[in-house]
Amino acid sequence: MPRIAIVAALEREIGPLVRLWEVKKKQHEDRWFRFFEKGEVVAVCGGIGAEPARRAAEAVIALYLPEIVWSAGFSGALAPELKVGDIVIPRRVTSAGDGSIKDTEQGEGTLISVDAVAGADYKSKLRESYAAQSVDMEAAAVGRAAEARGVGFAAVKAISDESDFSFPTMERFITPAGEFKAGKFAGFVLVRPWFWAGAMRLARNSRRASLSLCEWLEGMIESAAREREAFGPPVDPLETRKK
Numbered sequence: 056m057p058r059i060a061i062v063a064a065l066e067r068e069i070g071p072l073v074r075l076w077e078v079k080k081k082q083h084e085d086r087w088f089r090f091f092e093k094g095e096v097v098a099v100c101g102g103i104g105a106e107p108a109r110r111a112a113e114a115v116i117a118l119y120l121p122e123i124v125w126s127a128g129f130s131g132a133l134a135p136e137l138k139v140g141d142i143v144i145p146r147r148v149t150s151a152g153d154g155s156i157k158d159t160e161q162g163e164g165t166l167i168s169v170d171a172v173a174g175a176d177y178k179s180k181l182r183e184s185y186a187a188q189s190v191d192m193e194a195a196a197v198g199r200a201a202e203a204r205g206v207g208f209a210a211v212k213a214i215s216d217e218s219d220f221s222f223p224t225m226e227r228f229i230t231p232a233g234e235f236k237a238g239k240f241a242g243f244v245l246v247r248p249w250f251w252a253g254a255m256r257l258a259r260n261s262r263r264a265s266l267s268l269c270e271w272l273e274g275m276i277e278s279a280a281r282e283r284e285a286f287g288p289p290v291d292p293l294e295t296r297k298k
Contacts, residue, residue, distance in 0.1 A: 102233020168195035
């Protein structure tokens with residue numbers, strides 16, 4: 056069974072990583088998911104937002120029994136020094152909804168998970184209120200799902216928009232299931248030329264963030280494989296007692 060599970064929001068975030076992986080469609084509860092498998096790693100894209108992320112995390116844990124679940128994807132910068140493509144591995148993941156804090160036991164700084172796409176003004180308020188360096192919409196939900204099932208949790212995010220980047224609200228293009236309606240968004244931008252430059256910048260930033268994220272994930276996976284080869288799989292205490 057896979058040791059590492061990766062939960063992202065959208066396939067475009069981890070596309071370069073999983074494009075050649077085996078794809079399996081499986082059902083958990085009342086929803087079907089596409090799982091990307093390679094060796095001891097499995098990835099799933101649940102959709103944008105806390106609820107889709109929770110469902111995807113619960114599904115991958117129930118079906119694959121991983122040792123650790125990584126919340127991976129894009130995040131917005133709250134700290135001005137963070138630039139597009141930078142990798143953030145937060146020590147703390149905080150939920151703006153209920154104030155809960157999850158310690159990942161690695162990395163540094165704070166990632167705040169919110170329930171809306173954060174524009175420049177909202178980012179400034181979040182940084183002041185939570186002393187956080189970056190913001191997303193899914194990590195806290197993934198962390199809660201992992202904690203509830205006794206599974207390790209960590210987060211890795213690639214900055215896709217800097218602290219001063221602003222664009223019209225995107226919520227109208229996100230379905231309740233967390234799907235991003237790319238065609239509807241393109242139609243909205245097409246008839247508003249004053250948004251063209253921002254949309255093109257957003258697309259460039261997303262591609263750069265995706266490549267950076269996937270490069271980091273590939274390195275993490277290779278490092279985990281080398282460690283497992285050197286030290287072997289963990290010993291099951293129950294099996295040891297049986298002998």
